[in-house]
Amino acid sequence: MQVLNYTPGAKATLFLEITDGYSHVRMDAVGTPYVSSILLPDFTNDGYDGYMLPLIHLDTGLYAFQYSIPNGAASVGSYLISVSYIHPVHGTNSSATYSLNVSAPYGRYNGTIITT
Numbered sequence: 001m002q003v004l005n006y007t008p009g010a011k012a013t014l015f016l017e018i019t020d021g022y023s024h025v026r027m028d029a030v031g032t033p034y035v036s037s038i039l040l041p042d043f044t045n046d047g048y049d050g051y052m053l054p055l056i057h058l059d060t061g062l063y064a065f066q067y068s069i070p071n072g073a074a075s076v077g078s079y080l081i082s083v084s085y086i087h088p089v090h091g092t093n094s095s096a097t098y099s100l101n102v103s104a105p106y107g108r109y110n111g112t113i114i115t116t
Contacts (some may be wrong), residue, residue, distance in 0.1 A: 001097045007105050009071040014081060014098050016055060016063040020089050026061025033063050033085035041077025043100070055083065062109070069102055076102050 018029050035053040038046035045106050055063035065083070069075055079100040087094045 001099055003099045003101065005101050005103065006069055007053055008069055008073075008075040008102060010067055010069050012067045012100050014055075014065045014067070014083070015077055016065075016083055016085070016096055018061045018085065018088065021087075022089075026059070027088040028057070029063075030086035030088055030091065031058075032057065033083055035081060036084040037080075037082045038067065039080040040063075041075070041079065067100070069100070073104070076104050078102070 002014070004012060004014070016033055018027055020027050020031075021024060033055045035055070040046055047065075053065070055065045058064055065081075067079075067081065079102065081098040081100065082094045083098070085094055085096075086092070
């Protein structure tokens, strides 16, 4: 699992590298890898569940996906993103998991200024 840290309102970029598993040579997946689910901090799905959002093919065996994190205090927490693909050598269903940890900038959203 890859762990990535972001703040609310940011655009998270996930990278998937697929290798042959032996000499670590990059290889394209069979078909296009896709996001199979996005679990929000409140344990609900983002609405993408089952939609199979495709990743962007950048280079041989290298794919990317961008997710816009909502703004506001409700967006703070951990997001779990699952990516599925068919491994080019083994022909098996494979997956990669990403944890997006979203924290408030400077640790808070509002504050009170106290003057003396």
